[in-house]
Amino acid sequence: MSNSSLKSIAKKLSLSESTVSRALNDYKDISQSTKKLVNETVVELGYQPNIFARRLASGNPECLGFVIPWRDGQLNDPFLGELMTGMSTALTKIGWDLTVLVAKSFENEVELFKKLSMSKNLSGLIISRTLRNDERFKILTDLKIPFVAHGRSINCSNSSWLDVDNERAFFDMTKHFVSLGHRKIAHICGPNVYNFSIQRIEGWKKALLESGIQINSEFLQVADLSFDGGKIAMDKLLKLKDLPTAVSCVSDTVAMGAMQSMRNHNLSPGKEISLMGYDGLELGAWIDPPLSTMTQPIQTVGKNLAEMLVNLVDGKKKPSDLQKLVRANILRRGTDNSPMTIS
Amino acid sequence: MSNSSLKSIAKKLSLSESTVSRALNDYKDISQSTKKLVNETVVELGYQPNIFARRLASGNPECLGFVIPWRDGQLNDPFLGELMTGMSTALTKIGWDLTVLVAKSFENEVELFKKLSMSKNLSGLIISRTLRNDERFKILTDLKIPFVAHGRSINCSNSSWLDVDNERAFFDMTKHFVSLGHRKIAHICGPNVYNFSIQRIEGWKKALLESGIQINSEFLQVADLSFDGGKIAMDKLLKLKDLPTAVSCVSDTVAMGAMQSMRNHNLSPGKEISLMGYDGLELGAWIDPPLSTMTQPIQTVGKNLAEMLVNLVDGKKKPSDLQKLVRANILRRGTDNSPMTIS
DNA sequence: TTTGACTCCGAAAGCGTTTTCGTCAAAGAT
DNA sequence: ATCTTTGACGAAAACGCTTTCGGAGTCAAA
Numbered sequence: 001m002s003n004s005s006l007k008s009i010a011k012k013l014s015l016s017e018s019t020v021s022r023a024l025n026d027y028k029d030i031s032q033s034t035k036k037l038v039n040e041t042v043v044e045l046g047y048q049p050n051i052f053a054r055r056l057a058s059g060n061p062e063c064l065g066f067v068i069p070w071r072d073g074q075l076n077d078p079f080l081g082e083l084m085t086g087m088s089t090a091l092t093k094i095g096w097d098l099t100v101l102v103a104k105s106f107e108n109e110v111e112l113f114k115k116l117s118m119s120k121n122l123s124g125l126i127i128s129r130t131l132r133n134d135e136r137f138k139i140l141t142d143l144k145i146p147f148v149a150h151g152r153s154i155n156c157s158n159s160s161w162l163d164v165d166n167e168r169a170f171f172d173m174t175k176h177f178v179s180l181g182h183r184k185i186a187h188i189c190g191p192n193v194y195n196f197s198i199q200r201i202e203g204w205k206k207a208l209l210e211s212g213i214q215i216n217s218e219f220l221q222v223a224d225l226s227f228d229g230g231k232i233a234m235d236k237l238l239k240l241k242d243l244p245t246a247v248s249c250v251s252d253t254v255a256m257g258a259m260q261s262m263r264n265h266n267l268s269p270g271k272e273i274s275l276m277g278y279d280g281l282e283l284g285a286w287i288d289p290p291l292s293t294m295t296q297p298i299q300t301v302g303k304n305l306a307e308m309l310v311n312l313v314d315g316k317k318k319p320s321d322l323q324k325l326v327r328a329n330i331l332r333r334g335t336d337n338s339p340m341t342i343s
Numbered sequence: 344m345s346n347s348s349l350k351s352i353a354k355k356l357s358l359s360e361s362t363v364s365r366a367l368n369d370y371k372d373i374s375q376s377t378k379k380l381v382n383e384t385v386v387e388l389g390y391q392p393n394i395f396a397r398r399l400a401s402g403n404p405e406c407l408g409f410v411i412p413w414r415d416g417q418l419n420d421p422f423l424g425e426l427m428t429g430m431s432t433a434l435t436k437i438g439w440d441l442t443v444l445v446a447k448s449f450e451n452e453v454e455l456f457k458k459l460s461m462s463k464n465l466s467g468l469i470i471s472r473t474l475r476n477d478e479r480f481k482i483l484t485d486l487k488i489p490f491v492a493h494g495r496s497i498n499c500s501n502s503s504w505l506d507v508d509n510e511r512a513f514f515d516m517t518k519h520f521v522s523l524g525h526r527k528i529a530h531i532c533g534p535n536v537y538n539f540s541i542q543r544i545e546g547w548k549k550a551l552l553e554s555g556i557q558i559n560s561e562f563l564q565v566a567d568l569s570f571d572g573g574k575i576a577m578d579k580l581l582k583l584k585d586l587p588t589a590v591s592c593v594s595d596t597v598a599m600g601a602m603q604s605m606r607n608h609n610l611s612p613g614k615e616i617s618l619m620g621y622d623g624l625e626l627g628a629w630i631d632p633p634l635s636t637m638t639q640p641i642q643t644v645g646k647n648l649a650e651m652l653v654n655l656v657d658g659k660k661k662p663s664d665l666q667k668l669v670r671a672n673i674l675r676r677g678t679d680n681s682p683m684t685i686s
Numbered sequence: 687t688t689t690g691a692c693t694c695c696g697a698a699a700g701c702g703t704t705t706t707c708g709t710c711a712a713a714g715a716t
Numbered sequence: 717a718t719c720t721t722t723g724a725c726g727a728a729a730a731c732g733c734t735t736t737c738g739g740a741g742t743c744a745a746a
Binding site for chain 1: 440461
């Protein structure tokens, strides 16, 4: 049971508790031989330190908080589990904990931050669902709460973040359509409150420009990040005189809405019009035809987020030194094909 | 900042720390007047107790662990977020924390349990994805770790659990098909290692019997809990001479696989053959035709799970007193219709 | 007046670590 | 041979709270 403590180890080795403690924490003023002895006794006795005592004494909570992105009563992020799995595995390695926090609204989230900054229960925070102009960056910085954001914002240059290279992803996607022979490539983007919406549009535009294709403003449709949003946006695209032959969608969900719209117009997704989503949702493979998309290594992302935050908390790095861009990869499943008639 | 401590309150009120502490913890030997005073000063100073000190002194970690159901590298539970949101909201009310744990395999999970039982870092555990014969019930009981299971098992009578009334759900679903005029109702069930597989079969059977419909053993197909599993199972059903007019599927995922199979056979889901899934996945609404299913109030479930575990930890109740069955509701979306030709 | 019960509070000993500081012997420098 | 450095460890305070115990005060009953 929890019988083993520092004291028991000290007694067994005829050492003082402080020596044992420092041996475990790898202090330089402890000889290698005693360190070895201590470590052996630790496994022998199955010693588990009392984390609360340690956290009290050291002042380091050794605990990261993940703010679950709960907004307007909606939450069904299929990545959540994988993301947290990544974080958790990274943290358990070093004996830290991951606790989850829920913010039901923006105000609620700010209030949460303030409480945390007072209680010092958490070493740092991981936030997600960043907006184009996300006030949380400033608030957390002012409150001196170490944090790393999953996603960027307009004012994140002095903060720590990890994001997908959205621009690159949609550049790649669009280029991929071009290489398949498409020239009339539309883009259904998300609301511009989200930073990634802008970035993804940018990638789409750049690829078109680089391919010598003029940008048709009618080919850019804004959509809510939902099934219905995608459907409505595609409805609009299908009203155009000159239809696109490929559509790059801001998310898989939106793409599935777009597919629904196409079916309503008696069009087969991937035939008359190709399309791709983004997110790599597994369920995209379950529909007919299976949706092509772009994936990112979510679990690695979670691991990286946690590791970055730990470095931040340890004070080894400044926030601005901890910024990371990961890359998304094309996953061809069925809805990206060559145009039926090369124009 | 974290300047305020028990001491500061005590000093301000000319009381001893111990009195303040007991006032906050609502001891009976503190007068109402001082309790009031203390509570006022608490809000005035914005006092936040140091949870680590409290947990160290009291011996109660005030912290629940949720074991993320990670198996064979697969994890995409869309409920996870909502479930944890429910738990977290219930816990924050009483100042407890929710930390997540990941078990990469069964062995890994058991090892985790053992460590926890030694370190006493957590007050209790919430486990999920219970099997028909789930060893974890015995292991956790033996280790004296308080826990509540999300889902039942064959040997859970002395433990605390919360589960959907699976039998009832599939009874209702099947009855619903009957009321639509169906008589030839098949069931695609899950692997029998899962407890709910058995229960759902049971519900299907009972409804048929109660409706005076003889059970056709060919109408029961086992499937892996995956898209492909559903597809394969439906392939088999479609090979029968006498086709079913309705199919009750163990999960939405399986149902979507079944739909794929139907399309491959030039059948329209919901026309020649009706079908329903289970889980209430939102994405079921995004496909064509939208999948009818059964839903449960996931967030409430999470809240209940947490509350049950807190009661268990507090020792107010015995595990066997904390068992709860919740009900799932039919959600008609499009694939449940009357048979084309009433037989 | 004494006794007892009851109310309210303070003193103090923990809880199990970390961390600073001091000590002491042995090794090195002068 | 003396002085200083270095290496390795122990003593003890601190972290901020909980909880037991005892004691002072009040009031009513004996």
